[in-house]
Amino acid sequence: MPAPHRLADVLADLVAFPTVSSEPVTAIADYIADRCEAAGMRVERYETSPGKLNLVASAGPRAQEGGRGVVLSGHMDVVPVAGQPWTSDPFVLTRRGDNLHGRGSCDMKAFIAAILEALPSLALKNLSNELVLAFTHDEEVGCHGSRALVDRLLAEGRPVPDACLIGEPTSMGMFRMHPGHVAVRVTCVGQAAHSSKPDLGRSAIVLAGRVLAGIEGLGTEWARRRQFEDLLERPFVVLNVGTIAGGSAINIVPDRCVFDVGLRPLPGMDVEALVAELRQRVQESAEGRGRRGDVSVELIRTTPAMLTPEGTALQGILTAFARDPRPRAASFATDGGNLERLGIQTLVFGPGSIDAAHQADEFVPIAELERTVDVVRAVVGSRCA
Numbered sequence: 297m298p299a300p301h302r303l304a305d306v307l308a309d310l311v312a313f314p315t316v317s318s319e320p321v322t323a324i325a326d327y328i329a330d331r332c333e334a335a336g337m338r339v340e341r342y343e344t345s346p347g348k349l350n351l352v353a354s355a356g357p358r359a360q361e362g363g364r365g366v367v368l369s370g371h372m373d374v375v376p377v378a379g380q381p382w383t384s385d386p387f388v389l390t391r392r393g394d395n396l397h398g399r400g401s402c403d404m405k406a407f408i409a410a411i412l413e414a415l416p417s418l419a420l421k422n423l424s425n426e427l428v429l430a431f432t433h434d435e436e437v438g439c440h441g442s443r444a445l446v447d448r449l450l451a452e453g454r455p456v457p458d459a460c461l462i463g464e465p466t467s468m469g470m471f472r473m474h475p476g477h478v479a480v481r482v483t484c485v486g487q488a489a490h491s492s493k494p495d496l497g498r499s500a501i502v503l504a505g506r507v508l509a510g511i512e513g514l515g516t517e518w519a520r521r522r523q524f525e526d527l528l529e530r531p532f533v534v535l536n537v538g539t540i541a542g543g544s545a546i547n548i549v550p551d552r553c554v555f556d557v558g559l560r561p562l563p564g565m566d567v568e569a570l571v572a573e574l575r576q577r578v579q580e581s582a583e584g585r586g587r588r589g590d591v592s593v594e595l596i597r598t599t600p601a602m603l604t605p606e607g608t609a610l611q612g613i614l615t616a617f618a619r620d621p622r623p624r625a626a627s628f629a630t631d632g633g634n635l636e637r638l639g640i641q642t643l644v645f646g647p648g649s650i651d652a653a654h655q656a657d658e659f660v661p662i663a664e665l666e667r668t669v670d671v672v673r674a675v676v677g678s679r680c681a
């Protein structure tokens with residue numbers, strides 16, 4: 297007799313690991329690995345640094361280049377809870393009405409729980425095409441885990457199936473595209489002086505002000521270069537100055553001001569060229585009208601954009617479960633951008649809403665969680681059996 301609460305219990309176990317991105321994922325990876333091994337899967341641990349690893353479990357014959365089969369992928373880390381007004385312990389899965397609340401309940405341990413729940417019923421011994429499960433670390437802080445994993449798999453020359461489902465919370469809608477995210481650090485350097493004699497120094501904060509105005513202008517120009525208008529609400533490179541720090545005291549002319557800019561490149565864009573354009577604008581704004589400016593622009597991190605063509609076989613399978621038969625674009629980045637470097641076409645589709653993710657009292661609707669088990673069975677049945 298099926299135990300009706302087993303799925304929720306697995307999710308409760310996963311939520312109980314407080315895998316905020318700064319913390320190790322070793323314990324949750326062991327938990328997942330145990331269940332995969334119990335189901336007869338091969339398990340490989342790809343350690344990136346102490347406490348940080350990606351877990352790959354597989355069953356069925358090894359994939360050929362561009363082969364059938366499927367990759368199911370989820371990240372094991374979650375965003376922090378500090379400072380959020382939770383009404384219950386974020387790491388204790390709590391049922392309220394038709395929803396299960398907890399950090400990671402939708403983003404994205406629900407998908408992992410659904411996979412683990414489905415595993416024993418998948419006839420893994422009889423697969424004709426490979427099933428690969430890829431569980432990553434540090435997705436929430438820039439998709440570092442999947443980047444390292446893809447580097448390793450490329451170095452090993454390990455072929456993987458050419459289709460992937462990432463179960464990020466999309467309220468059971470299909471996403472086949474998302475912009476990437478590029479972090480750039482701008483450092484403005486001035487000359488310190490006593491604030492009673494400001495003419496003896498040069499303010500890095502005033503310099504930053506000029507540079508910020510220049511960047512704002514560039515953002516306006518980029519907003520006119522539109523692409524993917526049928527898919528994106530904002531079909532251009534979106535730009536945000538996310539943090540700024542400068543100066544040390546009210547009575548000192550500041551000699552340093554640093555700010556971080558996030559840009560979201562669209563699929564197919566040359567990230568180096570975008571950053572070069574930003575760098576040029578920064579230099580021009582700093583030096584403009586005979587003023588001196590000492591600025592540097594440094595590319596900190598790139599999370600690639602993702603684009604999967606319309607009408608893949610995986611899309612056909614998911615359509616039966618999807619809220620809307622037409623795949624759309626996500627505004628947020630996923631591990632799918634990195635996976636694309638392996639020749640994998642990814643669709644993002646999963647239980648829970650992105651609006652609940654990252655918030656206090658994050659939750660997943662129980663009905664969507666349960667339905668996701670059927671999704672996993674259908675996808676593995678069609679792609680791997």
Ligand SMILES: [Zn+2]
Pocket residue numbers: 371403404435464465
């Ligand atoms: Zn996520």
